[in-house]
Amino acid sequence: MRNYLIRRILQMIPLFIGVALVTFAVLSLVGDPFAQMAINPRIKPEDIARLRHTWGFDLPWYLRFFKWFFSMLTGNWGVSIFAGGKLVTELVGRAIQYTLRFSIATLIFSFIIAVPIGIYSALHQYTFFDYFSTFFAFFGMSMPTFWFGFILMMIFGLKLNWLPIGGVMTPGVETAPFWVRFLDQAKYMILPVIVLSLFEMGSWMRYARSSMLEVVRQDYVRTARAKGLPERTVIFKHALRNALIPIVTLLGLSLPAIISGATITETVFGIPGMGRLTVDAMLSNDYPVAMVCLLLESALLIVGNLIADLLYAVVDPRIRYS
Amino acid sequence: MERGEVLLDVRDLKTYFFTDDGVVKAVDGMSFTIHKGEVLGLVGESGCGKSVASMSIMQLVDVPGKIVGGEVIFKGEDLVKKTPEQMRKIRGAEISMIFQEPMTSLNPVYTVGNQIMEAILVHQDVSEEEAKKRTIELLRLVGIPEPERRFNQYPHELSGGMRQRVMIAMAMSCNPDLLISDEATTALDVTIQAQILELMKDLQKKTGMAILFITHDLALVAEMANSIAVAYTGKIVEYSDVYSIFKRPRHPYTYGLLNSVPSLKTEKTKTPLPAIEGMVPSPYRMPNGCHFNPRCPFATERCRKEMPELAEIEPGHLVRCFHPVSVEKEAYA
Amino acid sequence: MAVEVTKVGEVAGGRVETYWYLVGKRLRKHKLAMLSLFVLILIILACIVGPYLSPYHMAELGSTGEVMQPPSHAHLLGTDELGRDVLTRLFYGGRISLLVGFSSVFSALVVGIIIGAYAGYYGGILDTLLMRFTDIMFSIPVMPLLIVLSRVIPGSGVWKIVVVIAIFGWMTDARIIRGMFLSLRENEYVEAARAIGVSNNRIIWRHILPNSLAPIIVSATLGVGGNIIYEAALSYLGFGVMPPTPSWGNMLQNAEYAMAIAPWLVWSPGLAMFITVLAFNYLGDGLRDAMDPRLYR
Numbered sequence: 001m002r003n004y005l006i007r008r009i010l011q012m013i014p015l016f017i018g019v020a021l022v023t024f025a026v027l028s029l030v031g032d033p034f035a036q037m038a039i040n041p042r043i044k045p046e047d048i049a050r051l052r053h054t055w056g057f058d059l060p061w062y063l064r065f066f067k068w069f070f071s072m073l074t075g076n077w078g079v080s081i082f083a084g085g086k087l088v089t090e091l092v093g094r095a096i097q098y099t100l101r102f103s104i105a106t107l108i109f110s111f112i113i114a115v116p117i118g119i120y121s122a123l124h125q126y127t128f129f130d131y132f133s134t135f136f137a138f139f140g141m142s143m144p145t146f147w148f149g150f151i152l153m154m155i156f157g158l159k160l161n162w163l164p165i166g167g168v169m170t171p172g173v174e175t176a177p178f179w180v181r182f183l184d185q186a187k188y189m190i191l192p193v194i195v196l197s198l199f200e201m202g203s204w205m206r207y208a209r210s211s212m213l214e215v216v217r218q219d220y221v222r223t224a225r226a227k228g229l230p231e232r233t234v235i236f237k238h239a240l241r242n243a244l245i246p247i248v249t250l251l252g253l254s255l256p257a258i259i260s261g262a263t264i265t266e267t268v269f270g271i272p273g274m275g276r277l278t279v280d281a282m283l284s285n286d287y288p289v290a291m292v293c294l295l296l297e298s299a300l301l302i303v304g305n306l307i308a309d310l311l312y313a314v315v316d317p318r319i320r321y322s
Numbered sequence: 323m324e325r326g327e328v329l330l331d332v333r334d335l336k337t338y339f340f341t342d343d344g345v346v347k348a349v350d351g352m353s354f355t356i357h358k359g360e361v362l363g364l365v366g367e368s369g370c371g372k373s374v375a376s377m378s379i380m381q382l383v384d385v386p387g388k389i390v391g392g393e394v395i396f397k398g399e400d401l402v403k404k405t406p407e408q409m410r411k412i413r414g415a416e417i418s419m420i421f422q423e424p425m426t427s428l429n430p431v432y433t434v435g436n437q438i439m440e441a442i443l444v445h446q447d448v449s450e451e452e453a454k455k456r457t458i459e460l461l462r463l464v465g466i467p468e469p470e471r472r473f474n475q476y477p478h479e480l481s482g483g484m485r486q487r488v489m490i491a492m493a494m495s496c497n498p499d500l501l502i503s504d505e506a507t508t509a510l511d512v513t514i515q516a517q518i519l520e521l522m523k524d525l526q527k528k529t530g531m532a533i534l535f536i537t538h539d540l541a542l543v544a545e546m547a548n549s550i551a552v553a554y555t556g557k558i559v560e561y562s563d564v565y566s567i568f569k570r571p572r573h574p575y576t577y578g579l580l581n582s583v584p585s586l587k588t589e590k591t592k593t594p595l596p597a598i599e600g601m602v603p604s605p606y607r608m609p610n611g612c613h614f615n616p617r618c619p620f621a622t623e624r625c626r627k628e629m630p631e632l633a634e635i636e637p638g639h640l641v642r643c644f645h646p647v648s649v650e651k652e653a654y655a
Numbered sequence: 656m657a658v659e660v661t662k663v664g665e666v667a668g669g670r671v672e673t674y675w676y677l678v679g680k681r682l683r684k685h686k687l688a689m690l691s692l693f694v695l696i697l698i699i700l701a702c703i704v705g706p707y708l709s710p711y712h713m714a715e716l717g718s719t720g721e722v723m724q725p726p727s728h729a730h731l732l733g734t735d736e737l738g739r740d741v742l743t744r745l746f747y748g749g750r751i752s753l754l755v756g757f758s759s760v761f762s763a764l765v766v767g768i769i770i771g772a773y774a775g776y777y778g779g780i781l782d783t784l785l786m787r788f789t790d791i792m793f794s795i796p797v798m799p800l801l802i803v804l805s806r807v808i809p810g811s812g813v814w815k816i817v818v819v820i821a822i823f824g825w826m827t828d829a830r831i832i833r834g835m836f837l838s839l840r841e842n843e844y845v846e847a848a849r850a851i852g853v854s855n856n857r858i859i860w861r862h863i864l865p866n867s868l869a870p871i872i873v874s875a876t877l878g879v880g881g882n883i884i885y886e887a888a889l890s891y892l893g894f895g896v897m898p899p900t901p902s903w904g905n906m907l908q909n910a911e912y913a914m915a916i917a918p919w920l921v922w923s924p925g926l927a928m929f930i931t932v933l934a935f936n937y938l939g940d941g942l943r944d945a946m947d948p949r950l951y952r
Contacts, residue, residue: 014787015787015790015791015794018787018791019791019794019795022791022792022795023795023800026800026803026804027803138933138936138937138940139933141936142880142929142932142933142935142936143929143932144884144887144888144925144928144929144932145884145888146887146888146891146907147887147907147921147924147925147928147929148925150907150914150921150925151921151922151925153914154914154918154921158914158915218426219421219423219426219427220426220427220428220429220430222382222421222427223421223427223428223429223489223492224429225382225413226380226382226413226414226418226419226421227413227414227418227440227441227444227492228410228411228412228413228414228415228441228444228445229410229414229440229441229444230410230444231406233440233444238429238432241429241431241432242429242430242431245431263798263799263892264888264891264892267892275798278796278798278799279798279799279802279892282799282802282803283802290799293799294796294799294800297796297799298794298795298796301793301794301795301796302794305794315431316430316431317430317431317476317478318430318476318478342684
């Protein structure tokens with residue numbers, strides 16, 4: 001098991017470097033971010049030259065890559081070009097908070113609802129419940145998230161006026177006591193979380209259902225019944241445990257999405273999260289911020305993969321002891 | 323040979339599958355009897371209904387299948403009429419079953435010991451340590467070396483033969499009166515097959531349990547069984563003790579099966595191996611009359627119209643045929 | 656003694672039951688999938704033929720009085736902020752969205768199959784290299800890079816979007832094909848073909864590939880739906896299809912403003928997209944069930 005872990009971590013390193021290279025290459029296509037600044041009369045040419053030097057733009061690309069890569073690793077993330085010189089760490093830190101909040105809420109909400117429903121559907125195939133939940137799952141997976149966001153905003157925000165239509169909190173509430181703030185923020189979270197969860201729920205449900213269906217057909221379930229075990233034991237001890245294996249690993253793979261945020265939903269609801277930050281940075285050629293965001297996301301994707309594999313090993317003894 | 327009292331009496335069992343494409347009569351009026359301590363070999367090609375019959379005995383037939391007729395009298399009581407809870411108590415304790423694929427028949431995420439202990443704990447009122455002790459004893463009994471170590475291993479860490487031994491241990495754990503072996507050795511190498519058969523024979527002698535030995539391999543059946551029932555398309559076509567079947571096969575199908583097995587004799591004469599012509603009919607398109615008639619060299623008009631009944635043509639020898647073969651076959655080496 | 660020997664595959668009555676025939680039979684039983692197929696054909700026909708039947712042109716600007724009109728007899732789905740007929744634009748937009756959906760899936764498929772087939776068939780170093788490359792592509796965050804690429808690659812046409820989506824979409828299919836090839840190449844008919852001297856390429860394309868198509872077909876069907884949404888999202892953000900060419904995505908670009916005053920502008924393109932994608936999903940699911948190899952044992 002330990003060997004497996006070590007091997008996987010070692011494999012991660014070249015992968016990460018590869019991803020960094022590709023990301024770097026693609027962003028370089030955008031061109032020199034400093035060229036734009038030359039147009040701005042208020043920025044002195046010496047400052048531009050200094051910035052160029054700090055970011056290594058006066059070096060050939062391969063050296064620039066290493067210089068940048070090294071500073072990424074050491075946490076020296078630099079300063080945002082366009083956000084008035086704010087530290088990138090600060091910007092990212094703030095955006096991550098929002099993204100984390102929404103993503104974790106979405107994950108918990110969709111997982112807790114969808115997986116049991118999927119399993120129940122599998123055990124009661126062809127019943128009304130099954131057809132209905134399958135429809136609901138497909139509904140969720142076919143719905144364009146941004147459009148659904150608008151629809152919800154129109155209905156609940158405009159027509160009924162129950163919920164706010166965007167943003168993360170009512171202006172002025174920062175000074176209010178904790179509970180008031182908490183409830184206020186929760187109000188803002190409801191619609192985005194529903195929108196984000198919809199697709200997730202659909203896919204978890206289908207996944208859980210098909211995994212359970214597959215397991216229930218297996219020979220060892222037949223053996224369990226032939227042994228005279230009560231049906232409840234057959235389902236919960238024998239079938240479920242096996243059905244959850246792929247689901248758990250999928251959970252590991254959805255971790256990276258927690259940090260990268262959902263760009264579209266954030267745009268629709270006006271949430272200043274990581275997705276927005278990344279896109280805005282890329283659009284305004286805010287090189288330092290963009291690179292950090294991209295690299296963070298890639299790193300998390302890779303780590304997420306690793307965690308998924310590890311979870312798989314933990315949960316399936318066949319992987320552990322071979 | 324003296325036979326003990328009747329343990330299992332299957333009478334005119336009918337299990338049909340109601341599929342979208344039609345009704346499959348997997349078991350269509352099968353009758354056979356197993357006595358205490360007896361080994362009955364149920365022989366037939368794939369699709370003849372032998373597995374479905376065994377699942378029907380265990381009442382484990384799943385939708386779209388359903389037992390639509392007949393009785394399964396076990397120890398004087400009809401299993402078909404039992405409630406699921408009553409049946410559950412019988413399964414694993416009084417009637418046990420082992421299956422063909424040892425690799426997939428064991429749950430990969432639990433240890434071997436856990437799975438055997440489970441069977442004991444569910445049927446018997448003993449403590450966990452007691453159950454563990456018994457499990458290790460069982461592992462030793464079925465010939466697994468280092469049972470204490472194996473107890474904590476997972477199925478994928480064992481070889482095919484060992485896994486099948488574990489299955490046998492699991493099946494024996496509550497001292498069943500009847501063991502159903504559904505092609506238990508088919509998936510194993512020949513040498514391992516021989517070992518497992520030896521083990522089963524040994525255990526059978528020790529415990530006096532009866533075995534319903536299901537297979538398509540005639541050689542195995544000759545080794546193991548006291549009586550043989552030959553099945554074809556959901557019905558028993560011949561039923562007698564092992565010697566009669568091999569020495570005097572009466573049904574053309576049985577005769578054809580025995581003939582198609584290479585023996586030392588065929589080697590010498592270098593004649594081509596006779597095979598039964600045609601194929602097992604599709605369950606959706608059964609021929610009229612006797613189901614075997616399209617392939618039978620002795621079929622007559624009557625065979626194409628009427629289905630023969632299972633009739634006793636010699637004491638203890640039942641055949642379902644209008645023209646049973648009357649040639650004495652060479653003793654099967 | 657004459658016994659009728661039936662030829663392999665032939666059923667009394669003569670019809671040869673090939674795998675695809677059985678798949679078709681099973682699919683036809685799946686009512687929802689057939690309904691979806693029907694709906695999709697309808698939608699596709701509507702988008703192709705609709706613009707010819709409509710009295711309006713997609714870019715025909717209405718007079719000031721006709722701007723932002725709710726649905727009426729004249730304009731069945733209302734007009735947008737420039738007075739253009741929404742229904743007509745919906746048909747045109749449908750053409751674009753469907754075109755993007757199909758071609759992006761197709762291109763991703765071609766790339767994925769080539770990479771997966773060679774990786775899976777040859778194995779060894781080639782496989783490792785190709786799979787590492789696939790892993791790297793998998794680990795790259797897609798959305799931001801899609802945006803960058805669509806800015807950087809010149810041109811504003813529909814094909815740019817197709818290329819951009821395909822660049823990040825081939826990996827799943829590659830993995831699927833590779834997996835199929837890894838297992839199928841062990842089959843006896845491959846050995847037999849090699850023994851006769853069939854060239855590797857021929858084995859790959861004529862022998863193994865047709866047998867690996869089933870999961871690909873499912874993935875492709877579901878993929879069209881997914882890519883339609885993808886394109887819509889990109890167009891909504893302003894990176895996909897550029898106005899005045901309509902696509903279901905960019906018709907929602909002004910949705911934030913339209914929400915309050917012209918809700919029909921928000922409902923139409925969204926519903927069209929939703930129904931189309933739903934149909935693709937149900938169809939894909941039905942295909943998956945119909946082609947399930949376990950049911951053909």
